[in-house]
Amino acid sequence: MLDVIRHRGPDDEGWVAFEGGNLAATCGGGADTPTVCYAADLPYAPVSGTTVPEGARVALGHRRLSILDVSPGGHQPMSYGGGRYWIVFNGEIYNHPELRRELEASGHRFVSRSDTEVLLAAYAEWGSGCLARLEGMFAFVLVDRVEATLFAARDRFGIKPLYYWVAPDRCLAFASEIKQFSVLPGWRAVVNGQRAYDFLAWGILDHTDETMFRGVYQLRPGTSVRIDLKQPPAAAPAGRLVQHEWYRLAGSPFTGGLEEAASGFRERFEASVRAHLQADVPVGSCLSGGLDSSSVVCVMNELLRQGGVQERQHAFSSCSAIARFDEREYVEEVVRHTGVEAHCVYPDLARLFDELDRITWHQDEPFGSTSIFAQWSVFALAADSGVKVMLDGQGADEQLAGYQGYHGALYASLFRQLRWIELWREIRAAKQMHGHGPLWAMKYLADALLPDALRYPLRAMIGTETAASAWLDLDLLGAEPLNPYHGEEGAALSIAELSYRQLTKSNLQMLLHWEDRDSMAHSIEARVPFLDHRLVEFVLGLPDQFKIHRGVTKRVLREGLRGVLPEAIRMRMSKLGFATPEEHWIRVEAPERFRKALKTAVDQSHGILHPRALSYLEDVITGQRVFSFLPWRMISFGAWMDCYGVAPEIFLTR
Structure with a gap:
């Protein structure tokens, strides 16, 4: 699993395995472990030549990208409290200097300058309550040998990833990248049809705790899990762990101009x-x-x-x-x-x-x-x-309401408040400043106010494909043509509400x-x-x-x-970001290249993408359809199925 993600940390690697009733720890390194780490006078220094004990019940592995305290002191897995606590941690704790001073005042002592050790001491001092004190991005898994528990958590906005998968033999695995599970016994790459539908038809993923691999989940932003190591991993149906929400985003009250x-x-x-x-x-x-x-x-x-x-x-x-x-x-x-x-x-x-x-x-x-x-x-x-x-x-x-859709949320808010004059002023200003005429405004206003039955044809008019499509075999995919935003963004009553949803549930x-x-x-x-x-x-x-x-x-x-x-x-009002000339590539520069790529994707999809997808692309190339990123999503989906050997669920019974 560590070899698969060498790119995430080529500077150092290490592991620790626990066995027996007292979770006795054995730690070692690998090909990328610097020699100085083996020689370091540290309680968590790896031992050269050590192998994972056959009777190990729990193991932690880490790849290090050295950013803070690039000395051996920052090596992981790291221990604290006389070997009671062990952690593998990905991210940065930006307020670690302030936390270090507070913890030192409470009697804690440190052997490194790393934020990882501060995180360990914070957990030793405050338990899971330490999460609310952390400022930064993080995903970590921590073993408490005395309590025989495993604690895993993810930062408030999900900046750093943390996935898990329960193997057929009940082995529970955590990882920073899904590909790490592919080396484990019992792994089969099966498409999660509903999430694949959300991506293909609506252009969205990572909006739930599910992934596009069936049975692979992620800790949601601002959540944690605790596992009793004295018992087999307790998982809900389909291998889903019960997550505790430790952070919920809320706006701070503000009064002023x-x-x-x-x-x-x-x-x-x-x-x-x-x-x-x-x-x-x-x-x-x-x-x-x-x-x-x-x-x-x-x-x-x-x-x-x-x-x-x-x-x-x-x-x-x-x-x-x-x-x-x-x-x-x-x-x-x-x-x-x-x-x-x-x-x-x-x-x-x-x-x-x-x-x-x-x-x-x-x-x-x-x-x-x-x-x-x-x-x-x-x-x-x-x-x-x-x-x-x-x-x-x-x-x-x-x-900060930087997307076009936020104008629609503003219009909807003013409309609901019956502020007609202000609504017209905003529409007129958008025309002058962004070139968006009243028809554009009405489309986005209607998209924010109308029920789904009327929104579907409207979204098609503005280039957003939704619902069941002729180019997609929903039966083979094992999905229903459901709106993943149902009750969410389409009903946003204000900019603040749309912001909350995009920050926490979608974009x-x-x-x-x-x-x-x-x-x-x-x-x-x-x-x-x-x-x-x-x-x-x-x-x-x-x-x-x-x-x-x-x-x-x-x-x-x-x-x-x-x-x-x-x-x-x-005062710039236009917006691109790190864009590519994708529309130009498809319609002008290399339409044949995209035709070939999409045909390959149709073949790679095992029938999920219908050959009618090629007709859709042709309509985009010739300008009969509004340009959208849908053709690329099809191409990317096919490449993904081929890259990971992903099969439709129905193939399991063949």
């Missing part, structure tokens, strides 16, 4: 970026040229200058030779403003298909558009430049999944300062008009970073 909100936003955002800069290795940043990544780069630059850092900051961008999809003018504006050293990559269509199998393997599951390839290319460029940590703007759109976890795999594939740790929970709670509690007003989106960020962002960026 826009000026106070902007000041509060800037204070919290700067504090978050400062915390996310902690590292003993080079730190860079993604820069799309959009508002979010530019905010990270500019605040990061300001903080580094204040700290007297002399080295030039590095920023990495994805560009395009096609002007419509290129943001170099905005990237260059940020570079002029900050003096950062810019690195650009031009994602190439031929390379996309050459690397499709590799990207699919790393992603674990299909991905929704070729923009994931653009992000992949950016992290590859950063790795080639020697950067090991990257800050990114993920999470800003969901809390964000999918994006974090893709970013984690793209970055870790290149042995890079991606950090997302917009997802400091105190910042998110503050923004969520602000009035809607501080997020969108008269067509201006992300209003509180624009006001809060006045003077920090260059004006051309601060």
Whole structure:
């Protein structure tokens, strides 16, 4: 299992196994364990030449990407409390210096500078209550040998992954990536039909605790599990563990005007970026040229200058030779403003298909558009430049109302409040600022207000395929044509409500999944300062008009970073992100390449994708259908089934 994810931690590896009634610990290393770790005077140092005992009941394994305390002191699995507690931990605890001081005042002593040891001491002091004190991104599994319990937890927003699977012999396995289960006895890759339907028809995944592999689950963001090691693993039907919700997102109460909100936003955002800069290795940043990544780069630059850092900051961008999809003018504006050293990559269509199998393997599951390839290319460029940590703007759109759909939520809110004049002003402003006419507004307003029976044909009109489709064999897939958003986003009564749902139940976890795999594939740790929970709670509690007003989106960020962002960026209203010219590739540059790829996907899908999918693509190529990412989702789905040898459930009975 450790060999499969060497990319997540090539700097060090280790394991510990427990046997007998007292869970006696035996620890060892592997091919990537540095010699100095074996020689270290540490209670958790691996023993050279040790093998896993045959009678082991529990084992923990870890791959290390050394970021904080790159000495042997940061080796994992790590123990604490005289060998009582053992942990494998993925992530960063940004407030570990403050927690360390508090714990030292309570009598705790440390042998390393790592945040991992602070986490262990915090658990020893406060038990599961330590989770509420942690600021950062984390997934960990911890064994308490005295209580004979295993405790696993995941951070508030699911920045770091944690999956589990119960094998046919009742063996319970945890992993950072699903592919790790494939080396275990009893593994069979079977498609989870309903979740595959959600992805293909609706373009969404990671919105439940299920994955697209039947029987493989994930701990939901802000949840934990506790397992009694004296008993066989207790799992609910179909191998699902009972999860405890330790964090529930709620907006912080706010009273005040826009000026106070902007000041509060800037204070919290700067504090978050400062915390996310902690590292003993080079730190860079993604820069799309959009508002979010530019905010990270500019605040990061300001903080580094204040700290007297002399080295030039590095920023990495994805560009395009096609002007419509290129943001170099905005990237260059940020570079002029900050003096950062810019690195650009031009994602190439031929390379996309050459690397499709590799990207699919790393992603674990299909991905929704070729923009994931653009992000992949950016992290590859950063790795080639020697950067090991990257800050990114993920999470800003969901809390600051950065997507087009938030205009619909605003319109719906004003409509329900009978504020007709204000509604018309917002529609008119969106026309002037974004080019969205009244018809566009009416479509999104209706999408937010109408029942599902009327929303389906409407969504088809605006290019969103839903419900049962001729190109999909639902019987073979084993799925029902259900709306995964039922009772959720379509009924959002306000921007704040839509933000809550996208932060907790839909959009964000999918994006974090893709970013984690793209970055870790290149042995890079991606950090997302917009997802400091105190910042998110503050923004969520602000009035809607501080997020969108008269067509201006992300209003509180624009006001809060006045003077920090260059004006051309601060008042920019267009949005791309790390986009690729996918529409141009399909319709103009290489339609035959996509025809061939989709035909291959149809064959790879074992009949789940009907040959009529080719007709759908043809309609997109010829312009008879509105462009959407659906053709790519089909291609990605087929590549995934082939890569992991995934079979439809019905094949199990053949």
